[in-house]
Amino acid sequence: MVTGGAPAPRRLGPVGGVTHLRALGTTVTLAVDRHRTLAEAEDILRDELDAIDRACSRFRSDSEIWSLYAHGRAVRVSPLLHQAVVVALTVAERTGGAVDPTVGLAVEALGYDRDFAAVAALGPALDTAPTAAPGWWCVELDHRRRTIRLPPGVHLDLGATAKALAADRAAQRIASSTGSGALVSAGGDLAVAGPSPPGGWAVTIAVDSTGPLGSGPVVAVRDGGLASSSTVVRTWHRGGRRLHHIVDPATGDSASEHWRLVSVAAASCVDANAASTAAIVWGERARGRLEAMGLPARLVRHDGAVVTVAGWPTDGTDRSGSPPMPVDASR
Amino acid sequence: MVVYAYRRSRDPRHVAFERVRRAFRWTVAGATTAVIVIVGVVAHEIPGRSTSAATASNTTPAVNASPTPPPTPTGGGGSPSPPVTAPTPTQQAPTAVSGGTGW
Numbered sequence: 001m002v003t004g005g006a007p008a009p010r011r012l013g014p015v016g017g018v019t020h021l022r023a024l025g026t027t028v029t030l031a032v033d034r035h036r037t038l039a040e041a042e043d044i045l046r047d048e049l050d051a052i053d054r055a056c057s058r059f060r061s062d063s064e065i066w067s068l069y070a071h072g073r074a075v076r077v078s079p080l081l082h083q084a085v086v087v088a089l090t091v092a093e094r095t096g097g098a099v100d101p102t103v104g105l106a107v108e109a110l111g112y113d114r115d116f117a118a119v120a121a122l123g124p125a126l127d128t129a130p131t132a133a134p135g136w137w138c139v140e141l142d143h144r145r146r147t148i149r150l151p152p153g154v155h156l157d158l159g160a161t162a163k164a165l166a167a168d169r170a171a172q173r174i175a176s177s178t179g180s181g182a183l184v185s186a187g188g189d190l191a192v193a194g195p196s197p198p199g200g201w202a203v204t205i206a207v208d209s210t211g212p213l214g215s216g217p218v219v220a221v222r223d224g225g226l227a228s229s230s231t232v233v234r235t236w237h238r239g240g241r242r243l244h245h246i247v248d249p250a251t252g253d254s255a256s257e258h259w260r261l262v263s264v265a266a267a268s269c270v271d272a273n274a275a276s277t278a279a280i281v282w283g284e285r286a287r288g289r290l291e292a293m294g295l296p297a298r299l300v301r302h303d304g305a306v307v308t309v310a311g312w313p314t315d316g317t318d319r320s321g322s323p324p325m326p327v328d329a330s331r
Numbered sequence: 332m333v334v335y336a337y338r339r340s341r342d343p344r345h346v347a348f349e350r351v352r353r354a355f356r357w358t359v360a361g362a363t364t365a366v367i368v369i370v371g372v373v374a375h376e377i378p379g380r381s382t383s384a385a386t387a388s389n390t391t392p393a394v395n396a397s398p399t400p401p402p403t404p405t406g407g408g409g410s411p412s413p414p415v416t417a418p419t420p421t422q423q424a425p426t427a428v429s430g431g432t433g434w
Contacts (some may be wrong), residue, residue: 018426028428094410185354185427202423205432216428220421224414260383263419263429264411271411293410311417 016197023049024163025059025115026187032174033181033197041174041182048170049186050323051052055081056162058104058155059115065156073150074142082146088161090134091274097249098278103133104155106252109186111244112236119242130252164273167191171269189227191269205298207232207261217298217315225269229276230310231257244280246280258283264290265312271295 004226017035019042021028026047032041040177055078057063064081077085139156140149150156167184168191174182175194183201184193194200200220207216207230219226231254234245248255262279266272275295279286287307290297296312308314 006432008333031426183426185429188427188429188431190429199421199423199433200419201427202421202425203418203424204428206428210340216430218421218423218425219422221418222416226429228429228431233431261431265414267412267414275411294413295411298415310413313418319396 011161015266021049024053024057024166024186025117026163027191028187029183030170030174031183031184031201032178033195034178037174037180037321038214040178041180044174044177045170045184048166048173051080052162052166052169056084058157058159058160064156067152068148069155072150072152073144074140074147076145076147079146082141082143082148082278084158084165085144085148085156086163087165087270088156088158089136091161091270095274095278095281097136098281099157099160099274100133100136100163100249101158102136102138102154102167103249103252104131104157104245105153106133106247106249107157107245109252110207112234112243123236123238125241129149132252132295133247133249135249159245160273160277161270163187164189164191164225164269169268170224178325182222186269189225189269189273190221191225192221192223200294205263207259219313221265224267225272226263226265227269227272227276228261228263228278229273230261231255232260237290246277248281255281256283257302260284260302262297263299263312264295264297267296 010303011142015264016031016033017031017038018031020030020194021042023046025199029044030038030042030045032038048172051061053063058065066080067077068075069084086213092100107143109126109130121136134151134154138151138154141147145310163186167189171182171184171191171193174180177256179194181192183190188206190201190203198220200241201322202218203221203226205228229246231244231246235242236244243254244257246255247253260281262276264275264279265273266275272295275290275293275297279290279297279299282289287299290299291309296310297305297308298312299309301307
């Protein structure tokens with residue numbers, strides 16, 4: 001569901017425009033480099049967000065994804081849900097299973113079984129021990145018939161990849177329809193398309209995507225996508241233990257908190273989101289893996305130390321004025 | 332020569348036997364064809380663990396029904412691709428915030 005309730009549209013630079021809206025349980029930011037295209041761009045964005053919500057939301061009983069849980073049989077699905085599942089499985093494969101859509105029941109078992117705003121911040125200890133995800137390879141796709149079959153007892157969580165997919169789709173569609181450069185940020189996972197403004201799109205990197213614009217270092221993005229994943233937002237407590245929303249498929253539990261924030265730039269928002277989420281799951285090994293993939297990334301350890309890889313600029317442009325955290329080059 | 336004589340025989344018993352053999356051959360050939368057609372139709376009509384999932388597109392994962400993950404899960408799918416240009420430092424006023432969130 002897409003709603004208003006966000007800051008009013010404003011002009012961006014000499015000719016651009018920016019607006020915000022609420023969707024997918026988060027704030028979505030839209031920026032265009034030609035202000036006169038803002039209204040048309042917003043219509044396109046709302047259409048894409050509404051479509052992805054109706055297809056993939058695990059919090060709406062009327063969303064299409066629930067039809068997959070009917071009888072463990074092959075179900076013909078819409079092109080959008082088919083694309084979202086294909087993207088999720090591709091991401092699972094490309095991350096070696098670190099980002100796996102079959103964590104659906106594991107996430108629910110941890111207590112994240114409704115829109116996050118309705119998840120109780122405190123609660124009793126979990127009834128059952130976390131169990132590993134069934135594994136992305138158990139999802140059966142028939143591309144020609146556009147059917148999906150899930151074994152009984154397997155639920156999908158497309159949250160991460162579907163949100164990024166929506167950002168990519170919307171940005172591309174806006175750019176091709178309006179001719180304007182576009183930035184779409186869905187809760188901090190952002191995609192850019194079309195011509196970028198002089199100097200690129202300026203983006204603040206912060207632990208919380210709902211934080212103020214001046215709350216962290218600022219980088220300019222010119223193409224592809226940028227995504228951040230954090231273990232210190234979207235948290236809740238069960239039995240005195242802090243949980244967060246990034247689940248390690250190997251354990252079915254919240255991933256280890258080696259990093260508090262990982263930001264990655266990639267060729268698309270889907271790829272950036274895949275890498276930033278996987279980095280949280282990979283823990284200490286993330287730095288080397290991101291470097292090997294050539295993905296510019298900024299990783300913040302829990303002690304506050306910042307590590308940058310593959311060409312991500314070092315923190316020297318923090319608009320809040322706070323000095324950059326020390327970098328431990330030994331890791 | 333004996334065979335030739337046998338085939339050319341007008342003995343009613345031999346003629347009948349020849350007809351039975353011919354009918355048997357046609358029955359075997361027909362049954363084989365029917366089995367091939369039925370198997371093809373069933374494989375075509377019942378979706379599921381078909382190889383089409385793995386070969387339909389180069390951009391999709393090689394989804395299979397194995398109870399265990401492929402030995403090299405990232406081998407066929409590559410890895411996330413880097414952007415054309417890496418982020419650069421800037422002093423511009425920011426447009427958006429990238430941070431932790433979920434859905």
